[in-house]
Amino acid sequence: MTATHTLDNVATPRPVPVARALRFEVVKLVSQWRIRLLVLVCWVVPALFVAAVSRQSSLPVDTLFGRWMHATGWAGPLVMLGFAGSWALPLVTSVVAGDVFAAEDRLGTWRHLLVAVRSPGRIFVAKTLASLGVILVLVAGLMVSSTLGGLATVGNHPLAGLDGHLLTASDAARKVLLAWACALAPTLALSAIGLLGSVALGRSPMGLLLPAVVALVMQLAQMLPLPVALRVALPGYAFISWNGLFAEPQQLGPLLLGVAVSLVWAVAATWLAYALFVRRDFTNLATDGSGRRALTVGALPLLGIGAVTVVLVAVASPSPVSGSGITQVKVERAVATAFAHLYVVQTGELNRPAVTEAQLRATAACDKGSIRVDAEGPGNDWRCVVSWHLPGIDATGQAVYQLDVTTDGRFVADGDGPKEVNGYFLVRTPTGDGPNPLWQFDANVELLSSTSKGSNPCR
Template sequence: MTATAAETSIAPRVPIARGLRFELVKLFAQWRIRLLVLACWIAPGLVVAVVSQQDSLPVDSLFGRWMGQSGWAGSLVLLGFAGSYALPLLTSIVAGDVFAAEDRLGTWRHLLVAVRSPRRIFAAKALASLAVVLVMVAGLCASGVLGGVLAVGAQPLVGLDGNLLSTGDAAGKVLLAWLSVLAPTLALAGIGLLGSVALGRSPMGLLVPAVVAFALQLCQLLPLPVAVRLALPGYAFIAWDGLFTDPVQLAPLMINVVVSLAWAAAATALAFVLFLRRDFTDLAYDGSGRRVWLFGVLPLAGLLAVSTGVVAASTPSLGSGIAKDTVQDSVSVAFAHLYRMQTRQLNRPAVTEEQLRAGAECVKSGGKGEQEGPGNDWRCVVTWHLPGVDAAGTAIYQVHATPDGRYTADGDGPKEVNGYFLVHTPRGDAPNPLWQFDGNVELLPTTKG
C-alpha cells in the first residue's frame, strides 16, 4: 500500500491523540528508553550530591568551584555537561530512531493499514519523541537541583560578574538556563527526525544528532566571528551563562534561541516532506539516496547562510567580540564584587564598589600584536582604593579567555590578596574568592544596560 492509497482510504482515520498514545506506549515499551528516563531522574542528583561533598571540586567546569557552597551550582555544572554530551545522545536515541525502528522491523505496511494517514503517523511519532525528550530534560533539571540543594543547601550563588545572587534570584536564573537549552535540544531532535526518515534502517540515522552536535561544538572552539557563532544552533547550550551577570547578557541567548527554533522547524518540515514522498511498497527501501542532499543537507546549509547574514546585519560586531576594553571591564567588575566578599569573610570594614574604584589594565601577548581575541596570554593588573588609604592596591591575574567569551582569571599575587586558594577567617580557613574566578566577556556591547 502506498502513501497515496492510505490517504484516500474510505475507512476512518485514527485520531492523532490515539496515534500519539500508541507511539508513547511503543517508546516506553523499549527497555533502553525506560532505563534512560529512570537514569535522568535519579543519577544526576546522586552525582551532584556526591561531588558537592568532595574536597576536590570540578573547578575547570563553569560554577564548579562553587558546588561546595551553593546547591544551585551543581545543577549548572550538570547543565554544561548535558549540553555537550547528554542531550545530543538522548535526542539521538529517541528522535534518531523513531522512524528507523519501523524499517528494521518491517512494520510500515501494518501501521499504514491501522492508521490510514502518513501525515498523522508522522505527527504522532514526532510528538511522541518530543514528549520523551522533554521528560528526560525535566528529569535532568529536577534531579540536579534537588541533589545540590539537599546536599549543600539553597545558599546564594556567586554569579559570573562576582555578584552574589540571592536564593530566589539564583533559582529563577537556573530554571531559565534549563529552559533556554530546550531550543537547541529541539533543533537536534528535528535533525534526528530528518536522519531517521532519510537514512532508513541505516544506523547512521541514529548517529546524526550526535555527529551534528559534535561538529557544532568543534565550531564553537574556533575563533569564529560573533555573527557566525550566534548563527550556529548549538550556541544556546553555552549562551545561558549570560543570565548570571548584571545586567544580563540576554541578546546572544535570545538570538540563538530563535535560530535554534528555526532549525528545529526546518529540519522537521524537511523530514515531513521526505516521509510523504516515500514509497512504502518498496520492501527493500534503505534510505532516500540523493534526496538526503536535496531535502536535507542543502536546505539546512542555506538556512545557516541566511541566519548568518541576518545576524551579521543586526549586530554591530563582526569580530571575535573579545577586545581589550571588554576584558578590562569584566575583570574589574568581578574583582570589585569578589573583593567585597573577601572583606566580609575577614570581618573587615565594609566597602562599596564606588569606594573601591576598581580598574584593570589588561594586555595580550605582552602588548605585541592585536589586543583582541581569545587565548591564555591575557595579563591583567587590577588596582583598587580603600577609604582613608592613599596608596592604591594592586593584584595580578593571568586570564585565559575562550572563543565563546568565557574566561578564568588565575591570581598571581600578592599572596594576601589572591596568591593562595585559602583565606584565614575568624571561623577557620575558607576558599579565597579572589584566588581564581570565572567571568564572561560581553560579545555584543549593545546588550549593556
C-alpha cells in the same frame, strides 16, 4: 444498477485520530528497554553525581560554577547543564528522535502502521510529538535530579554570579530554571535534526547518530577562532550563552540570538522531515528513504538555512561580528567588574569595614603577552593588573591576574599576587581558614552587545 448502488454504500475508511496514534506511539517508545534505562539514568544519576562531587575535597573548577559546589546547592544543576549540553542531550536526542522512524524500516512494519492509521501525515505528527514528550521528560529529569542532589547535600544558599555578584537563593533558583528552559531550544533543534536523519537515512545507523555527530561538529566549531556571526548562527550556541543570565547586567543579546537560531533550525528540519516522509513510496519495500534525493533535499536546505542565519545574525547585531568579539576593552571591563564584586565578598569574610563596588572604583589594565601583540582574541597569555581604592586611604591597591580566555568569551582569572589579596587559595577569617574568592574566579566577555537588559529571554 445493483452494482452501482452497492458501491455507493461502501463506507470510506477514516484516518485514526492523532490522539489515539500519539498514545500508541508513546506506548511503543516507553516499552523499549533503552528508553526505560534512559529515564532511570536521567532521574537518578544526576542527583548521585552532584551529591558525590559536592562532598569531595577537589571540585571541577574547570567547569563553569564548579568551584561553587561546596557553597550552594544551586551550582550543581548548572554544572550538570554544562555537561548535558555537550554530551547528555545529544545522546538523548539520538536515541529517541534519531530512531523513531528508522525502527519501522528495520522491523518492516510500515504497511501495518499505514493500514491501522491510514494517514502518513498523522503518523508523522504522532511520532514527532511522542519523541518530543519523551525527550522533555528526560530533560526534566536531568534538571530536577541534579537540583535535588545539590540542595540535599549543600543546602539552599546564595550563589555567586558569573561576574562575582551574589544572587539570593530565590534569584538563583529562578535563573537556574531559566537557563534549563533556554537550553530546550537547541535540544529541539537536535531533535528535529534527528527526525530528519531518521526519515532521510532509513535503516542506516547514521540516522541514529546524526544528532550526536552534528552536536560534536558544533562543539569543535565553537573551539575554533571563528567569526562571531558564524559562531552564534550555530543551533547549539544556546548551550553556551545561558551563562549570560548570571552576569550583571544580564548578557541577553547572544542568548536571545542563540535561542532564535535554534528554533529556526528546529522548525526547518521538522518541516523537511515531514515533506520527505509524506512523499515517500511505501508500496516499494526496497525503498527506505535513504536515496540521493532524500540526502540532497534534506541536507542542502539546512546548509542554506545556516547561511541565512549567519547573515541575519550579522545584520541583527549592533556591534561588529567579523572578528572574535574579544577585545581589550571588554576584557578589562569584565575583570574589573568581577574583582569589585568579589572584593566585597572577601571583605565580609574577613570582617573588615564594609565597602561598595562604587567606592572601590576598580579598573583593570590588560595586555596579551606583549605590547607588540594586539590585545584581542582568545588565548591563555592575557595578563591584567587591577587597581582599586579604599575609602579614606590615599594609596592605590593593585593585584595581578593571569587569564585564560576561551573562544566563547569565558575566562578563568588566576591570582598572581599580592598574597594577602589573591595569591593564596585560603584566607584567614575570624572563624578559621576559608576559600579566597579572589584567588581564582570565572567571568565572561560578552561577544555581542546586549539587545535588552534585565528582561526574561524565554518569556
